Amino acid sequence: MWKVKNLVDYLREGIVTMIKTTQKIEWPVALFLTLNPLITLVLAPIYFYYYGFQWDILLFALVFAAATNLSITAGYHRLFSHKSYDAHPVAKFFFLLIGASAFQGSALKWSSDHRKHHQHIDGDKDPYNINKGFWYAHMGWMFFKETVDQPIAAPDLQKDRLVQFQHDHYMWIAIFAGFAIPTLIGWWLGSALGGLVIAGGLRIALTQQSTFFVNSLCHTLGKQTYSKEISARDSWFVAILTHGEGYHNFHHKFQIDYRNGIKWYHWDPTKWVISSLKFLGLATKLRQISNSEILKARLQAESLEMTKHGFAEEKLAALKEKILEAQVKVRHLREEYEKFKVEANRKKTERHDAYEFKLQELKRELALASLEFKTGMKLWKLYLRSI
Ligand SMILES: [Zn+2]
Numbered sequence: 250m251w252k253v254k255n256l257v258d259y260l261r262e263g264i265v266t267m268i269k270t271t272q273k274i275e276w277p278v279a280l281f282l283t284l285n286p287l288i289t290l291v292l293a294p295i296y297f298y299y300y301g302f303q304w305d306i307l308l309f310a311l312v313f314a315a316a317t318n319l320s321i322t323a324g325y326h327r328l329f330s331h332k333s334y335d336a337h338p339v340a341k342f343f344f345l346l347i348g349a350s351a352f353q354g355s356a357l358k359w360s361s362d363h364r365k366h367h368q369h370i371d372g373d374k375d376p377y378n379i380n381k382g383f384w385y386a387h388m389g390w391m392f393f394k395e396t397v398d399q400p401i402a403a404p405d406l407q408k409d410r411l412v413q414f415q416h417d418h419y420m421w422i423a424i425f426a427g428f429a430i431p432t433l434i435g436w437w438l439g440s441a442l443g444g445l446v447i448a449g450g451l452r453i454a455l456t457q458q459s460t461f462f463v464n465s466l467c468h469t470l471g472k473q474t475y476s477k478e479i480s481a482r483d484s485w486f487v488a489i490l491t492h493g494e495g496y497h498n499f500h501h502k503f504q505i506d507y508r509n510g511i512k513w514y515h516w517d518p519t520k521w522v523i524s525s526l527k528f529l530g531l532a533t534k535l536r537q538i539s540n541s542e543i544l545k546a547r548l549q550a551e552s553l554e555m556t557k558h559g560f561a562e563e564k565l566a567a568l569k570e571k572i573l574e575a576q577v578k579v580r581h582l583r584e585e586y587e588k589f590k591v592e593a594n595r596k597k598t599e600r601h602d603a604y605e606f607k608l609q610e611l612k613r614e615l616a617l618a619s620l621e622f623k624t625g626m627k628l629w630k631l632y633l634r635s636i
Pocket residue numbers: 326330331363367500504
């Protein structure tokens with residue numbers, strides 16, 4: 250009898266916990282995130298069985314996937330969330346339409362959550378706090394009302410009529426751009442099912458994973474180049490998976506910069522898209538942090554690491570100052586040299602020798618300052634390698 254009573258209590262407790270948990274779940278999001286990939290997994294083999302590999306459909310899906318991801322990275326992220334450049338309404342319209350097709354919420358909600366992530370990084374108010382675990386930051390946070398239903402806090406974006414319109418009619422725009430457009434184009438290319446399954450469901454599932462990696466992998470894998478205090482990391486590998494967002498430590502340190510990969514060879518298609526938009530006249534005021542600010546942050550992070558390994562703080566501070574001074578000197582001399590060269594060319598006929606002499610002198614000074622900077626950096630790298 251005692252055992253039966255115990256079992257009944259145990260079951261009741263279990264049911265109550267289950268009901269409480271289900272009440273906390275954000276069902277529409279949870280169901281979409283689970284069912285879309287599952288249905289796609291069932292329909293994709295059926296499509297391939299009946300239609301085979303239709304290259305035009307696959308190519309369309311690939312281009313649409315890239316456009317979707319880039320609308321999230323260049324649009325939702327670097328434009329709406331961070332205002333790292335100004336965009337023409339045509340570019341905004343494109344980002345809002347194709348961005349909606351990613352089924353990641355409206356640009357307004359997405360940006361509001363993302364700004365909270367930057368403001369409260371790694372803390373309790375960070376919606377996708379990595380300290381709650383990799384899967385929580387990756388997708389788990391979207392399964393709960395507590396995190397998904399956080400109030401919108403982005404007054405500047407609420408004033409933007411296009412952004413507000415997309416937010417107000419988000420679900421219809423998402424269904425139209427995410428499923429209706431690919432189905433119609435698929436039908437035009439010869440298979441509506443191919444369009445729906447490959448350029449619709451499969452594209453959404455894959456592009457979502459690419460974005461979700463920014464909240465999980467970008468806070469797990471790579472180097473903390475510019476700040477050791479935050480979990481964000483820089484990784485070229487993650488940059489490939491995320492259209493350039495993998496240089497995430499840099500991004501968290503300098504969120505206003507339109508680039509994430511700052512070197513020309515850093516894989517950051519998002520910055521190339523933004524530069525191309527500028528070339529086309531569709532983007533202006535691209536914000537960029539100066540090289541000296543960037544180097545200063547990097548040397549600061551590295552010197553903290555070196556002092557932990559026994560390096561004298563004063564010695565590192567002195568070398569750091571020397572390097573930064575040399576960098577400023579190089580920049581000034583280069584600017585002076587270029588300016589003088591233009592002037593010398595303009596006044597070629599008058600006092601040619603005097604101009605030539607001054608140019609050579611500036612060139613020598615510039616070479617010396619560059620050498621000073623490079624030597625300082627070499628020594629710094631030697632120190633770093635020794636820890
Ligand atoms: Zn960001």
